[in-house]
Amino acid sequence: MDTTISNTSVKGGEWLIKEYNANDTFTPEDFSEEQLMILDMCLQFLKTEIYPIVDRIDKLEPGLMPSLMEKAGELGLLSASVPEDLGGLGKDFVTSTLVSEGLGGGYSFSVAMSAHSGIGTLPILYFGTDEQKKKYIPKLATGEWKGSYGLTEPGSGSDALGAKTTATLSEDGKYYLLNGQKIWITNGGFADVYTVFAKVDGENLPTGQAGFTAFILERDFEGFTRGPEEHKMGIKGSSTVQLYFQDCKVPIENVLGEIGRGHIIAFNILNIGRLKLAAAAMGGAKLALANSIEYAKNREQFKTAIANFGAIKHKLAEMAIKIFADESALYRTARWIDEKEEELLADGKPFNEALLGAAEEFAIECAILKVHGSEVLDFVVDEGVQIHGGVGFSDEYNISRAYRDSRVNRIYEGTNEINRLLTVDMILKRAMKGKLDLMGPAMNVQKELMSIPDFGNDDDSAFSKERKVISNLKKCILMVAGAAVQKLMKDLSSEEEIIMNIADMAIETFVLESMLLRVIKLTDKTGEENAKVQIAMIKCYLNDAADKVAKAGKEAINAFAEGDEQKMMLLGLKRFTKTEPFNSKNARRMIADKLIEEGKYVF
Secondary structure (H helix, E strand, C coil): CCCEECHHHCCCCHHHCCEECHHHCCCHHHCCHHHHHHHHHHHHHHHHHHHHHHHHHHCCCCCHHHHHHHHHHHCCCCCCCCCHHHCCCCCCHHHHHHHHHHCCCCCHHHHHHHHHHCCCCHHHHHHCCHHHHHHHHHHHHHCCCCEEEECCECCECCCHHHCCCEEEECCCCCEEEEEEEEEEEECCCCCCEEEEEEEECCCCCCCCCCCEEEEEEECCCCCEEECCCCCCCCCCCCCEEEEEEEEEEEEHHHEECCCCCHHHHHHHHHHHHHHHHHHHHHHHHHHHHHHHHHHHHHCEECCEEHHHCHHHHHHHHHHHHHHHHHHHHHHHHHHHHHHHHHHHHHCCCCHHHHHHHHHHHCHHHHHHHHHHHHHHHHHHHHHHHHHHHHHHHCCCCHHHHHHHHHHHHHCCCCCHHHHHHHHHHHHHHHHHCCCCCCHHHHHHHHHHHHCCCCCCCCCCCCCHHHHHHHHHHHHHHHHHHHHHHHHHHHHHHHCHHHHHHHHHHHHHHHHHHHHHHHHHHHHHHHCCCCCHHHHHHHHHHHHHHHHHHHHHHHHHHHHHCCHHHHHHHHHHHHHHCCCCCCCHHHHHHHHHHHHHHHCCCCC
């Protein structure tokens, strides 16, 4: 790997070929007092306003969700990302991410809130004209108006540009007439303002985009109607409807951004949305873990609390380890986005271009976080139901609600399959454009495969063995991805199974490295004894991550390589994924004992 670098020069995807200083890595232990106060305010809001009425929320009681959003708006919880001159709090990206986490345990409320403050507000904030922003943003910031976003159609989900909704300029040139349909629209039943995408008819449109354009619609626009509420498996309290446009009259001043450039809005907003979804999922995971710990402490079998059983301790510990790992990667990336935004602002970029440019720089990491965060939540709620036993399958306990609500996170903001494909695609495209130097490191790995293995480790510094494992896992990715590109070339894009194998290797490695840097920084600050539980967590996660990388790498190699090439790479994979023996049972018991003692996630 190349020399260690500080965060001031970080580029998206560069972690694959670089090493980092732990002290330059932002971690949750670095939250300011103000940020922690905002987090506490979010948690208290859920405790007082949401949890007592979750059943009422799930029954879609008319007017209830809008009133809750207005209460959140009064506290500034809907406007952390909105500049002060437009009625918001004007906080940095880490703080707005923390708000997403803090409200993420709010079941259906968190979905409505996230949709409103994210895809419902940000397109206008970042792409609107001054007049559009002045008209809409202050009211969206307070919750007086609720926001929604219409992209998906019956025939276009992941293929967003395949939308069929059309926009035709009226004869008098004052309106665009929209015709078509949108489905799965969150907040659609009660929103006041909608960002909707349609294809503009006409000539002289940008090549390849077929007039794909964003529009701002208001609830009472002529020709605009909403369907009934959908009946869903989970997030039952979240309004989800279809939108219908029949010669819907949209004033030309409500075109958002440029004609034919709607894809720029859709895809850039998704980068931010993916990271914020990961944050919300983590908030939900922490709540599910806390509920599971409480139940395990109070539920007795064979004259003792089930929390005392090794099988339950294993589950609780594994839930916490995955949350800790996810949390480490999330805030590492959020701070990178903050730093890049500051850099772009210093270069003279306007507010909207700075944040969007920063999010675009780390689009790879945002895709990784979306996949990992949603799958961690699924794991945690599934184990939570198992710990609860029979009552976990009953609506008597909220863990069943958490289980149902969790499932959708792997679908929206781009399915996890799409995000896996995007992760590798973006890495390779950056390499081809010269933004990411993969060729040199990949060639070095090839040379290392042909050389005599070095089984020694002269570095006896703290965590040197863990750093060595992570360095080797990066070599695995470079080896497999490099060979796949050379062997398959243009055909690689159709070999989605191989791409997803490589993505899984990348996801585990990025999260593992983020976790290790956090533990190193914490140990340097507090001492090894005070960080012993976190050290146990990184050792457990490292062993599992190495096994996952080995499995994904083996599947990929066997799918495209043969003969001596296959044998050489499999031997290299075995060498690079080797870890030292470790008693993970005792480590997990120590982690679980800490959770049980505190009664919640405390890391």
